[in-house]
Amino acid sequence: MNKIKTLFLDNDAHVAPASHDSIRTVRTTCPYCGVGCGVLASVDNSTAKVTVKGDPQHPANFGKLCSKGSNLAETLGVERRLTHPYYQDKLAAMNGLSPSPSLTTLSTLVDNDTVIKAVDWETVLDDVAHRLSRTITEHGPQSVMFYVSGQLLTEDYYVANKLMKGFIGSNNIDSNSRLCMSSAVAGHKRAFGADLVPGSYTDFEDCDLLVLVGSNMAWCHPILFGRFLKAKQENPNKKLVVIDPRRTDSCEFADLHLPLAPGTDTHLYNGLLKYLTDNGHKDASYAAKCEGLEAALAAAEAWTLQAVASATKLTVEQVEQFYQLVAANSKTVSAFSMGVNQSSSGTDKVNAIINSHLLTGRVGKPGAGPFSLTGQPNAMGGREVGALANLLAGHLELDNAEHRQAVAEFWQSPESIRANTGIKACDAADAILSGNIKAIWIVATNPVVSLPEADKFKKALAECDLVIVSECSKDSDTIRCADIVLPAQGWSEKSGSVTNSERRISRQRSLMPAVGESKPDWWIFAQVAKRMGFKGFEYNDPSEIFLEHAALTSYQQHNYPRQLDLLAEIAAHGQPYESMQPLQWGGKHIDVVHANFKHKAPSLIAITPPKQAGAVNKFLSADGVHIVPSDNTSLPLRLITGRLRDQWHTMTRTALAPKLNQQQSVPTLTLHPKAAKNLGVLDNDFVCIGAQTDFKTQASKVMAQVAVSDEVRMGDAFMPMHWSDAFANLARVGTVIPTKVDPISSQPELKNSAIMVTPVNITTFGRILVHLDWLEAVLVQLRQLSSQQDKAGVPKLIWSISRQQDSVLIHLATGSESVGSEWLTLAYWQDFVARIAKSTKHKPMAATNSLNSSMMMSESDKQLRFVVRQNADTKNPTVDTAKQHLIMTIYIAPKREQLPSIHWLNSCFADMSKVPSVKWLLAGRPASGYVDPGRLVCACMGVGENTIIDAITSHGCNDASDVGKLCQAGTNCGSCVGQINELIKAHSPIKEAALA
């Protein structure tokens, strides 16, 4: 009876009770970082409007969501979705001269476009299958590659991997996890014999010391960080150490920040290994069960405090303070992320960290363990199914013939699985350019933006015989390089499972019908597989795939025991797939030395750090001292890439949420004040970034605006990795990063690249706000303009876009005198608008309605403002501003400060009824009584900087919780609390009084 009751309840567990009949609430999982927060998504059946909140029952987040997760509903607009399969003339599309497809019906696409040509699914699936088969016949199975993604669900991943390794007969499947987690995978396998994260999120609450290594957890894993902070707040004896060359927002809460030289983590951890040993903190009985201890200690022997301090450019005191903290706290969690993994010595870094835990026995115990914070929502799922070129499936080993045989049996593969490692992400470009790869299928990732030497990869795609791209967003740079584009379902539509950083499998459930003709990725792969004549892809539902995957993890466990054994876990869990609640495989902790461990004994790895780890730059020593080259207008620097608080990957999703674009809306390069001074640039000035080492796409350059801050070390520079051609020109930072990969994990170095930075003289700035309906046509114009270069190779136009609540903000800049003077003519903008209005392919909203335009110009001040409105009513044209729609506002000035702030203007795109005169629009603000809330600081609650400053100065708030009580800022995910504290420091009258 109880059993029946439980099952009954469980069956509905994924649908939370709703207060109203017309509201349907679905339990699902956030698609962003590896924390894998549970989401309650409510759909209003009558309006189809979605609202999201954190799932209070999900053990990752207990109801909390960060700024990105909170804004998920804002990202579901169909206007940015791919809706139909199509063929593309990729060379024409790559020239940037065609807009991305904004079709909503098949017929508009066929009628109006020549660069892209719509096709129905039956035809295109047959064609893909036929062309892949023909390529395999003509060039062998090694001539085909899949490049997949941590955005895929486990079921998608599983089918792709099965098709490639089991049926096409090649291991050429790699994932963008290669750029994210492969050093962690390699490190885990070296240390534990399997890809295991031994701990749980509860360890973050239970530990006494949290060490963040190469992780800005406050921004990148804010909910999990929040759990630690809450515990620390309750018990201030808990300590936080942040090891990061940058003083990130995470440091705001740290007891100790070690701003070490990039690439010197292994030096630091070798020193720690020696220090712990020398000071009697070795757990002898635990260490005795590990291998490699002697060699590791021998390798660490040279790393005295002084040696470490010298290598890392930290002080002896800093290093010792850190070592003492680790020594004193047996409950230490060392959480590491991209700062460790994305390195040419990433695997060594991982193992250096793990060594310190193996030595002290701090593994798999409550509050203690090394903890890999995964970047993507399902990087872990991809690892479980083995969808990387050097993995097999179900945690079996590719280099083990018996394992390969077992998997081939399980799959009933037509041939045996190959032993050789397949082509990995960073080798794909060369493999294509050398003619080894003839066909590549890219799924749910944007490598034209994210890979190092991104322009080389783009060039390779241009030359590749067959490029297939499966995507859900049409604003992807990679789509433009495809011969065949397949529309995949996105979050909210697709259904399957994901695994988070603590090995917890959660369901992503569909809450909305598929947009257009989009399909699940597993379906697309399975359809192609069937059409290629393969058996074993007759899936009707993701649950069938999941169960097959689970069965494979359990397959021949007696012969080849693995920690991952899902069938057993699911049986124990006792829930059907549809109502499956979050399931942590392997239990809460995996103690790698004990009996339940099924592989070899864990190992300490002997690591010899590179002698000059930081000196990647021939002009720059590890401590950031410059040897100024002969051309002293340029400055050699070391580039670190990373995330912004509110953006995700290449922004194809987050950039749709207006609030998430407020924290930073232009590509920036953060420079130390001294570096900026040496370069002769100020905050917000433009610089050109070029690669310093000679790789083949050296001509690539990146334009960014300088953010001067001492949060980076002298000699370092930081640029966000998010920017793509969809949102800016010349801001793909990957184009200036050379391909230097870790020899073990093949993960590329993305945090320590030699660059040359040169000031760019900008003479004219522009700011355009445009109605969303007109954006596509405006972008076509911008891309055409920005494809032109002046004699010195400087682009005539630098632009970036940023979605606002009711409009899209476009930043313009030019250093070209001729472009600048063109921008100051009314005729130029009238022509600009006329060309957009005429655009037949992408007709703006009701372009037939008459337009009204107004301008203001001061030739001597080099300022122009131009506003275009449209009569709301076609039949009754009016001069009454309040009865018009705002289409576009354009502001041009020689100084950025002269451009109006956009907050009020943006609201006019939704409602012109309170705008009595066009002069208000030209002025950029109402004539009186308006206070600009300023730059958005809290993206969750939508609170601006001026509002927070007002809370500090007028209401006497002098800590972040007071500010939160007054204006809600920082009260949701808390990832902006660091910034609020900075504002309190800067503006608190109490502080000023104290200083006085």
Added chain:
Amino acid sequence: MPAPETASPTIRSSAINAQEHNDSANGVVIIGAGMAGSRLAIKLATVWQQNDSNTHSNGHHSNNTQENKAPKITLISKESEVGYNRIMLSPVLAGETSFEDTYLYDKGDYERLGIHVLAAVGVDKIDTNNQQLSLDNGDCFSYGKLVIATGSTARVIPFPNHQAKGVHVFRDVADVDLLSEYAKQGKTGLVIGGGVLGLEAACALSSQGAAMTVIHVDDYVLNRQLDLPAALMLQEELVRRGVGLEVSAASTTIEVNDADEVVGLSLKDGRTLAADFIVMAVGIIPNTQLAADSGIEVNRAIVVDENMHTCCPNIYAIGECVEINDELFGMVSSVNQHVDSLIQVLTHPAIESNWSPFVSVPLALKLKVSGIAVFSSGQIEFDDEELAVVEQIVYRHIEDNQYHCLFVKADHLIGAVLYGETGDGTFYSKLINEQIDISSVKQDLIFGAAYCQSKLENQDSDNAAISPVSTGEQTAVTQQETAALQTIACA
């Protein structure tokens, strides 16, 4: 131009008796009851009446009231209509306003204030030695102070046949009556002169039924008041309204038939334009004959100093008939300034420190054509050298035909042209006239008073005391009249 036969119904020359003549020996006599003369009479009388009542209420000098009694004011008007607002004749011609509405003051005001009005009477000669006037009705007349406010006459260019039937000017109420007749009959007319008056006349007549074309010798209309973009917008608007336009067109000969009636106008380019009538709107000529005949110094106009003194003792001159430092005047605001300066002189003859000498200020223009808002103020024409240092700030509302151009030099607004929407004209005039430093609001200047006023007022309170734009009587007048007397500029 001959005055119409009908006299004003309430003001009659016969009302003046000999006793009053004798009083005038100490009195102020004003020749001319146009906008300058009538305003002076009313304002002067008002000031004196107030002083009078103050004196009486104070009770001082009650034994000596005869000496303190305010001088008599006599207003001599050649036209039978006294004190109408000539500026408003264009709306009258267009049928938008009745003539009755153009009186500046209620006719009862003259009687109430004890002003003697001699209407439809001309002055033949001034005996400056004996302070006496000879009137054209044979009377002689003494004065204590004499003010010449004889105004100006419309200029007529002596083209061949300029005296033919059908050649008119547009200057007074009699012209309005005559021209209205052509319009009612749907005749074809030409206006020579694309200045303010010419355009107003053409539009008014066109709206009343005449087929009108404006002949303008310069490249664009209103070329002294507007810059090219504003003028082009105005020209387009005129064409939309059915008013023909010939710019860069030099007239040569008025063509007539055997009956000496106008049939057309020949142009220098060889064309002849057909016409039933021609209106010359080519500027004004100050009326200086009387002054010159009486030995008062006349250059282009009657020469006066900043206190409106002519070269002769006790003789003053104001309005369009005067020149000060070589400057002639055609705008009502300067004429009002003349009046204000002279009132100080006349009411405080001995206390020179109370005087407020005339200061020349840039003037504003408004066009009185229904639905066409045009405003210009200050300097808007520049040579190349000036152009290099003058900043232009332009606002344009394209489909709605609005255009503003501000001319800024060294942090001061020196000129403004507004077309289509002129609400901020008064604000800009003030900035120009009072030479207010606009550096703090330059970025917002083009957006108008709403964006600048409070900042400027704060700046004022810091720097102390520049009067706000709108207070008191000065402003009431400004809003009613800020604008053109029809005008010197049309030539």
